[in-house]
Amino acid sequence: MHKLSTTALALLSLSILGAGFTGTQTWSNTPYGGDRGTFFVDVTSDGRADAIAVNSSGIVVRRSLGAGFSGSEVWTYGGYYGDRGTFFADVTGDGRADVIVVNSNGIAVRRADWTAFANSETWSDTAYYGDRSTFFADVTGDGRADAIAVNENGIAVRRAGQRGFGRTETWSDIGYYGDRGTFFADVDGDGRTDAIAVNSSGVTVRRSNGNRFGPNETWIDSGYYGDRGTFFADVTGDGRADAIAVNENGIAVRRATNRGFAATETWSDTAYYGDRGTFFADVTGDGRADAIAVNTNGIAIRTAAPDRQTW
Numbered sequence: 001m002h003k004l005s006t007t008a009l010a011l012l013s014l015s016i017l018g019a020g021f022t023g024t025q026t027w028s029n030t031p032y033g034g035d036r037g038t039f040f041v042d043v044t045s046d047g048r049a050d051a052i053a054v055n056s057s058g059i060v061v062r063r064s065l066g067a068g069f070s071g072s073e074v075w076t077y078g079g080y081y082g083d084r085g086t087f088f089a090d091v092t093g094d095g096r097a098d099v100i101v102v103n104s105n106g107i108a109v110r111r112a113d114w115t116a117f118a119n120s121e122t123w124s125d126t127a128y129y130g131d132r133s134t135f136f137a138d139v140t141g142d143g144r145a146d147a148i149a150v151n152e153n154g155i156a157v158r159r160a161g162q163r164g165f166g167r168t169e170t171w172s173d174i175g176y177y178g179d180r181g182t183f184f185a186d187v188d189g190d191g192r193t194d195a196i197a198v199n200s201s202g203v204t205v206r207r208s209n210g211n212r213f214g215p216n217e218t219w220i221d222s223g224y225y226g227d228r229g230t231f232f233a234d235v236t237g238d239g240r241a242d243a244i245a246v247n248e249n250g251i252a253v254r255r256a257t258n259r260g261f262a263a264t265e266t267w268s269d270t271a272y273y274g275d276r277g278t279f280f281a282d283v284t285g286d287g288r289a290d291a292i293a294v295n296t297n298g299i300a301i302r303t304a305a306p307d308r309q310t311w
Contacts (some may be wrong), residue, residue, distance in 0.1 A: 019235070019236060019253075019265070019267065019304070019305055019306055019307045020265075020266070020267040020268065020304075020305055021251065021267050021268050021272070021290075021291050021302035021303065021304060021305065022302055022303045022304075022305050023302065024272070024300050024301070024302055025067075025300065025301045025302070025303070026298060026299075026300055026301075027067075027068045027069050027283070027298075027299045027300065027301045028051070028062070028068070028069050028298045028299040029297070029298045030297075030298055031296060031297060031298065032051060032053060032062065032069075032072075032294070032298070032299055033053055033276050033277070033294055034052070034053035034054040034055045034059075034060070035054075035055050035056055036054040036055055036056060036079075036081045036086065037053075037054040037081070037086055038051070038052065038053055038054070038276070038277055038279075038294055039051075039052040039054070039088050040052070040279045040281040040283065040292055041088040041089070041097035041281065042064075042095070042096065042097055042282075043061060043075075043088070043096050043097050043112040044063055044096060044112075044114060045094065045095035045096045046064075046285065047282070047285040047287075048063075048064035048065075048066060048282065048283055048284060048285040049064060049281035049282055049283045050062060050063045050064050050069075051064070051069050051299065052075075052088060053072075054080075054081055054086055055079070056079050056081075057078070057079060058074055058075075058076045058077050058078055058079065058080070059074075059075045059076040059080055059099065059117065060072045060073065060074055060075065061073050061075045064283045064284075064285075066283075066284050066285060067284075069299065073115070074116075075112075075115075075116045075117050076099075076110065076116070076117050080099060080101060080110065080117070080120070081101055082100075082101035082102040082103045082107075082108075083102075083103050083104055084102040084103055084104060084129045084134065085101075085102045085129070085134055086099070086100070086101055086102075087099075087100040087101075087102070087134075087135075087136045088100070089136035089137065089145035090138075090143070090144065090145055091109055091123070091136065091144055091145045091160045092111055092144060092160075092162075093142065093143040093144040093160075094112075096111075096112035096113075096114075097112060098110060098111045098112050098117070099112070099117050100123075100136055102128070102129050102134055103127075104127055105125075105126070105127055106122060106123075106124045106125045106126055106127060106128070107122075107123045107124040107128055107147065107165065108120045108121065108122055108123065109121050109123045121163070121164075122164070123163070123164040123165050124147070124158070124164065124165050128147060128149060128158060128165070128168070129149055130148070130149035130150040130151050130155075130156075131151050131152055132150040132151055132152060132175075132177050132182065133150045133177070133182055134147070134148065134149055134150070135147075135148040135150070135184045136148065137184040137185070137193040138191075138192065138193055139157055139171070139184070139192055139193045139208045139210075140159060140192065140208075140210050140211075141190070141191040141192040141208075141210055142160075144159075144160035144161075145160055146158060146159050146160050146165070147160070147165045148171075148184060150176070150177055150182055151175070152175050153173075153174070153175055154170060154171075154172045154173045154174055154175060154176070155170075155171045155172035155176055155195065155213065156168050156169065156170060156171065157169050157171045169211075169212075170212070171208075171211075171212040171213050172195070172206065172212065172213050176195060176197060176206060176213070176216075177197055178196075178197035178198040178199045178203075178204075179198075179199050179200055180198040180199055180200060180225045180230065181197075181198040181225070181230055182195070182196070182197055182198070183195075183196040183198065183230075183231075183232045184196065185232035185233065185241035186239070186240065186241055187205055187207075187219070187232070187240055187241050187256045188207060188240060188256070188258055189238065189239035189240040189256075189258075190207075192207075192208040192209075192210055193208060194206065194207045194208050194213070195208070195213050196219075196232060198224070198225050198230055199223075200223050200225075201221075201222070201223060202218060202219075202220045202221045202222055202223065202224070203218075203219050203220040203224055203243065203261065204216050204217060204218055204219060205217050205219045217259075217260075218260075219243075219259075219260040219261050220243070220254070220260065220261050224243060224245060224254065224261070224264075225245055226244070226245035226246040226247050226251075226252075227246075227247050227248055228246040228247055228248060228273045228278065229245075229246040229273070229278055230243070230244070230245055230246070231243075231244040231246070231278075231280045232244065233280040233281070233289035234256075234287070234288065234289055235253060235267070235280070235288055235289050235304040236255055236288060236304070236306065237286065237287040237288040237304075237306060238256075240255075240256035240257075241256055242254060242255050242256050242261070243256070243261045244267075244280060246272070246273050246278055247271075248271055249269075249270070249271055250266060250267075250268045250269045250270055250271060250272070251266075251267045251268040251272055251291065252264050252265065252266055252267065253265050253267045267304075268291070268302070272291060272293060272302060273293055274292070274293035274294040274295050274299075274300070275294075275295050275296055276294040276295055276296060277293075277294040278291070278292065278293055278294070279291075279292040279294070280292065283301060283303075284303055286303075286304075288303075288304035288306065289304060290302065290303045290304050291303075291304070
């Protein structure tokens with residue numbers, strides 16, 4: 001009778017632990033948020049999402065250090081926000097998210113320059129926003145976030161140039177939005193942001209081909225959304241945005257494949273959301289979006305852990 005080697009025995013005992021969010025970490029033990037909005041995006045181009053508070057009096061940034069947020073830095077003195085919306089996205093292609101204000105009469109941008117937001121620039125001198133919603137995301141794959149207007153009758157895009165947004169292009173000539181939410185994220189990993197509609201009956205995707213959105217594809221044929229929020233972010237680090245449902249009793253994830261979202265996985269079996277807001281962004285710089293809970297008394301983080309092996 002043959003005896004198993006130590007290595008063989010070890011291999012037999014190898015097990016695979018599924019991915020999930022790790023234990024809760026306190027990244028700020030004091031209140032931090034904006035009276036005009038709170039955001040988590042990378043404004044310093046170090047690969048880590050920073051904490052941004054937009055207030056009536058100005059914009060404050062706390063840089064991510066990979067294990068916590070630094071002290072507050074004032075990046076604008078004086079209010080800077082839009083009457084139709086305030087956004088953060090990299091419109092210049094330098095790896096730093098810029099601040100974008102959408103107003104009734106146009107769009108203005110202040111570029112991120114490492115330690116502050118630069119002077120305001122007019123990127124559209126006419127009104128441009130959607131009657132359903134407005135987004136800024138890179139739909140062309142050139143590294144610059146474009147202006148997207150979702151309307152009742154279709155989707156329009158204005159491409160980001162060096163100094164402004166280009167002419168309006170029709171990317172969908174029929175209405176495309178979800179009764180549970182409309183989102184833009186790269187679900188197929190080609191570097192272009194796709195259009196996602198979350199409905200009570202399922203989730204559909206229209207892929208960006210760089211010039212318009214393609215035909216409708218069913219990626220989930222049954223209801224999938226969170227009672228505390230639905231999000232699309234890459235929590236696995238494969239370059240594709242996954243479907244995340246935040247519920248009262250936990251967080252579920254369905255991984256993006258090339259043709260749909262995979263089976264539901266439990267990434268947190270206990271409640272995890274913020275009383276001031278819940279977000280998903282990569283604050284550690286490992287390429288995976290982490291779960292961020294903004295509460296009245298501070299900010300908590302649960303980092304995304306990859307599939308891991310244990311002995």
